[in-house]
Amino acid sequence: MQNPQYSYYRWVIQSILFLIQIGLGLNFMAPSPLFLSIMENYDINKGIVGLLISSVTFVMALFLLPGGFLISKISSKNAMILSGSLMSSGLLLPFVDSFIIIILLRILFGIGAAISIPTTSAITMEWFKPKELSIMNGINESGRALGVSLGVLLAIPIANGVGWNTTLFFYSMIPAFATLCWTIGGRTSKNKVNKTHFSMRENLPFIFNRNVLLLALGTIGPLTLFVGYSAWLPTYYNEFKDMTLAEAGSIVSIIPLINAISNPISGVILSKFYSRKLLLISSGTVLPLFAFGSVFGASEILLIISVAGIGMFMSIFIVSIITIPMELPYVDASKVGIVTAAILTTGNFASVVSPIFIGTFTDYTGSYIPALIIIALMPLTLVIPGCFLKISKSQ
16 A cells, blocks of 8 residues: 555656756756857847856855755745746746846846755655655756756757747746646645744754765865866867867767766666765766866767766766765755755855856966866865765665
8 A cells, every 4th residue: 555655646746846857957058059149139248148157056056055944934835836936037038128137037047946956855855755765866857957958959949940038938938837837736745844944043053064064065076077067168179179169069968968868877876775975986086087088088989978978977976965965864854955955055156166267267378278177176076075974884
């Protein structure tokens, strides 16, 4: 007989969550292929148009932790409704003609995305069995990565037909529809949620727990690599590998595509008996090797293999880093959003700096190589939690 605590309705919940993740990913990097059209439309330079991405990453880092606290204040269902509504702010794009307003809409999207990430963790932990958590995390992360990949790949073809602002409007319809579905069908699993409202003071021990701080430190390197390389490898390939921007962008888009494919597999791996600490160490040591390959690869095949490797091991990293907090003995569904947000905040702030560092250091040295080498080595931060986490022997 089905345990009422884990009803079959959880699969309805998961279906809606997956659609929300696709909507988040779809809109996250979508403006980047459209930069030239937007620059021409508003007569702005590259630094200004880059705010369409950097503003999102900054507010996501800023609001992750408040988003985690919000769950305990208004419930996970209401937090997701708020999140999805904010992520749908691009629906207003066809009706505005000010770049400043567009930036404000992107900031609203970033706030919604920041709330969505810890809320997704909380809802997943509310509804699913412990042995299912890593698999569901993998599926959710796959949805985000798939959205990023599709958003980048489809932006130009759609924009060629309807224009850049209508393209982004269409993209915003996905989180809007998902939010409508969640408003109608989303529920809070009452069996798993502690309804006590927590204050900041009461949650500080969870935020500054030794394991949480170690995991937060570990996220710095991989997220720095992912964002920095995603931003600059296309330009690097265009200038030094004799590729067109379209060819370079296609190769780099393999990272989120492979990530999307690998995430469910990573979830299955974590659901078995493999050591979490070993997975963190392996990701931290192998990612730099593939990063070097993506920079120094002498042929297009080697570059493709290298960026695919980055996508694969980024998958192992992100599914591990989302799942481990759910397995800590002092973390339940009411706390997991806060703990997850605390872990990801540090890495997200670092990822904001990464593209700026690569661009600035390249201007200073006159070469991409020193900056790309430094960023390539950053995932070694994962070795630290891999060595020093205090979790059960099975992990």
